[in-house]
Amino acid sequence: MASLMQVGPGPAKRAKRLVAGVVFGVLGRGTVACARLDERVRTEVMTWPDGTVITLSISPGSPRTTIRWEGGRLKALGSKTDAESTLLVSFKSVEDAFPALIGMKSVLQPFAEHRATVKGDLALAMSLVRCLHIVEGYLFPDIMNRRILPLPAKREVGHLRAYVALLGTSADLGVPSAASAPSAASAVASSGTSEASGTKGDTA
Amino acid sequence: MIPSYYEFSNRAKVLSGEAAIDHIPFELKVMECARPIIVTNKQLIELGLLKVVLRALAEGGVQVGAIYDDVPVDSSVAVVNDLAAVYRDQGCDAILAVGGGSVLDTAKGANIVLTTGSEDLNEQMGNEIIVARAMVPFIAVPTTAGTGSEVTGAAVIKDIERHTKMGFVSYALVPDVAVLDPRMTVGLPPRLTASTGMDALTHAVEAFSCRQANPLSDAYARAAIDLVREYLPLVLEDGRNASARLAMANAALLAGVSFSNSMVGIVHAMGHSCGGQCSVAHGDAMGILLPHGMEFNVDHAGPRYAELLLHLAGPEVYASTPAADRAAAAIETVRAMLQFTHERAGMPTKLSEVGVTLEQLPGIATAAMNDGSMTFNPRYAEESDVLQILKAAL
Numbered sequence: 110m111a112s113l114m115q116v117g118p119g120p121a122k123r124a125k126r127l128v129a130g131v132v133f134g135v136l137g138r139g140t141v142a143c144a145r146l147d148e149r150v151r152t153e154v155m156t157w158p159d160g161t162v163i164t165l166s167i168s169p170g171s172p173r174t175t176i177r178w179e180g181g182r183l184k185a186l187g188s189k190t191d192a193e194s195t196l197l198v199s200f201k202s203v204e205d206a207f208p209a210l211i212g213m214k215s216v217l218q219p220f221a222e223h224r225a226t227v228k229g230d231l232a233l234a235m236s237l238v239r240c241l242h243i244v245e246g247y248l249f250p251d252i253m254n255r256r257i258l259p260l261p262a263k264r265e266v267g268h269l270r271a272y273v274a275l276l277g278t279s280a281d282l283g284v285p286s287a288a289s290a291p292s293a294a295s296a297v298a299s300s301g302t303s304e305a306s307g308t309k310g311d312t313a
Numbered sequence: 314m315i316p317s318y319y320e321f322s323n324r325a326k327v328l329s330g331e332a333a334i335d336h337i338p339f340e341l342k343v344m345e346c347a348r349p350i351i352v353t354n355k356q357l358i359e360l361g362l363l364k365v366v367l368r369a370l371a372e373g374g375v376q377v378g379a380i381y382d383d384v385p386v387d388s389s390v391a392v393v394n395d396l397a398a399v400y401r402d403q404g405c406d407a408i409l410a411v412g413g414g415s416v417l418d419t420a421k422g423a424n425i426v427l428t429t430g431s432e433d434l435n436e437q438m439g440n441e442i443i444v445a446r447a448m449v450p451f452i453a454v455p456t457t458a459g460t461g462s463e464v465t466g467a468a469v470i471k472d473i474e475r476h477t478k479m480g481f482v483s484y485a486l487v488p489d490v491a492v493l494d495p496r497m498t499v500g501l502p503p504r505l506t507a508s509t510g511m512d513a514l515t516h517a518v519e520a521f522s523c524r525q526a527n528p529l530s531d532a533y534a535r536a537a538i539d540l541v542r543e544y545l546p547l548v549l550e551d552g553r554n555a556s557a558r559l560a561m562a563n564a565a566l567l568a569g570v571s572f573s574n575s576m577v578g579i580v581h582a583m584g585h586s587c588g589g590q591c592s593v594a595h596g597d598a599m600g601i602l603l604p605h606g607m608e609f610n611v612d613h614a615g616p617r618y619a620e621l622l623l624h625l626a627g628p629e630v631y632a633s634t635p636a637a638d639r640a641a642a643a644i645e646t647v648r649a650m651l652q653f654t655h656e657r658a659g660m661p662t663k664l665s666e667v668g669v670t671l672e673q674l675p676g677i678a679t680a681a682m683n684d685g686s687m688t689f690n691p692r693y694a695e696e697s698d699v700l701q702i703l704k705a706a707l
Contacts, residue, residue: 234685
């Protein structure tokens with residue numbers, strides 16, 4: 110019988126985990142930024158039940174990023190939080206996450222290819238995917254977006270403003286948080302216009 | 314077409330044919346089970362179908378732990394939790410589900426609750442999250458030929474409060490044994506035969522044309538469509554034709570294996586929403602929406618539909634149709650099949666015929682966008698697209 114070899118993940122996989130950690134952080138903050146800047150993301154977020162905690166991670170353990178929607182505020186909690194996830198999207202390995210995180214593949218593809226597990230309401234996961242498509246439209250250049258987004262990217266503000274907004278970690282959307290999708294959607298209809306200016310409630 | 318990555322599992326043992334039900338005691342013995350709970354509904358008991366199963370169990374010396382016959386047409390979280398509680402209370406050691414999609418999916422839901430030790434199905438919502446060395450032993454006996462639930466890793470349970478159908482997806486949900494016995498479907502009324510038959514067809518067509526179609530799931534989808542083409546007309550002509558019934562049961566099973574692996578798309582997303590929002594029977598929604606969904610997808614899935622013409626219409630039609638026209642011909646063939654079932658069995662052809670109104674369409678479209686099946690559709694759809702399709706189907 111061969112002796113038991115102790116083989117670690119290797120430098121390439123370690124590097125991918127490091128990059129993934131950075132991109133996760135950007136995606137978390139990017140979602141918060143886009144909730145401030147883009148009405149479509151804001152509309153999606155406001156359909157989420159109050160207290161929603163969403164985590165993106167790579168199995169096992171880390172890296173990860175978490176955002177929380179509570180009391181009308183969307184907040185990026187980063188990677189070090191013990192908030193219990195309402196929705197946990199977990200890529201099965203770093204190799205499954207990496208192409209989607211660096212803009213080589215659509216975020217839909219890992220879901221379609223059994224490369225990620227979803228714990229929680231699949232409807233919420235669908236809403237998250239729509240948000241991530243919009244966020245990627247801001248974060249990545251169009252040459253990449255054409256490859257990874259299902260439709261051409263539409264931006265309500267420019268790339269630069271979106272990158273500046275990444276500095277913030279929370280977005281106060283300025284309305285009472287929603288308990289259910291329909292009521293939240295109607296709340297958006299009445300309050301979303303002022304938010305589209307990108308200033309109201311910006312607590313970053 | 315081979316996707317960059319795919320997974321495939323088909324672990325259910327299939328018992329198909331004459332007296333298949335009489336093998337259930339043997340299968341229980343193999344799984345070291347002695348006290349199954351039977352999950353069914355009252356209608357099936359009234360039709361005498363359960364008696365066939367009970368006689369087989371009695372003859373095989375199996376003691377039934379409990380008979381749970383309270384499964385409604387649209388199952389719910391409450392029913393699932395109730396079933397799990399009965400299973401525990403009665404000290405059962407296996408699940409024997411006898412019924413249509415609702416019964417089988419209810420049993421799967423209860424299996425999740427029982428295996429994970431949870432009291433509440435809501436805690437287990439998700440995709441591929443069930444972690445268990447072994448599920449509760451599970452035998453599925455379908456009494457319709459449509460859902461394919463006897464071999465799928467998917468369960469759809471209605472959330473009464475939110476008017477949505479929740480999807481649970483995991484290979485762990487695939488039953489251990491699927492039993493196809495023609496005695497279970499020979500009494501199926503023509504209307505239900507047509508509806509469930511179109512459901513099976515939709516599973517196969519969507520599985521073949523969605524993003525995760527792969528060589529293995531393709532083989533099952535093609536075989537399923539061949540059987541539907543040949544035998545759906547026969548069972549609508551003579552419901553007592555046992556061999557044709559068995560063929561349709563096999564078609565549903567094959568389509569089930571196919572879509573359990575390559576998944577379904579926009580037709581199912583809209584269909585689930587029609588069921589959740591307006592209580593439209595699943596098979597009816599599938600039959601009505603399939604040609605419309607194919608039309609929406611044709612620019613992205615045209616070559617796949619063109620291939621399917623061979624199976625939908627047969628080799629002579631395929632050979633005589635110019636390659637460029639085959640995709641459109643496949644859609645027309647599906648439309649013709651729907652019309653045929655309408656004329657033979659009263660299958661509805663429009664959403665308005667099953668009670669859906671124009672005012673309900675925006676709500677259905679919104680819910681469809683949140684259905685996990687949208688992930689797998691070959692063409693990305695926005696809510697406005699879904700609304701357009703629904704209007705066309707109204």
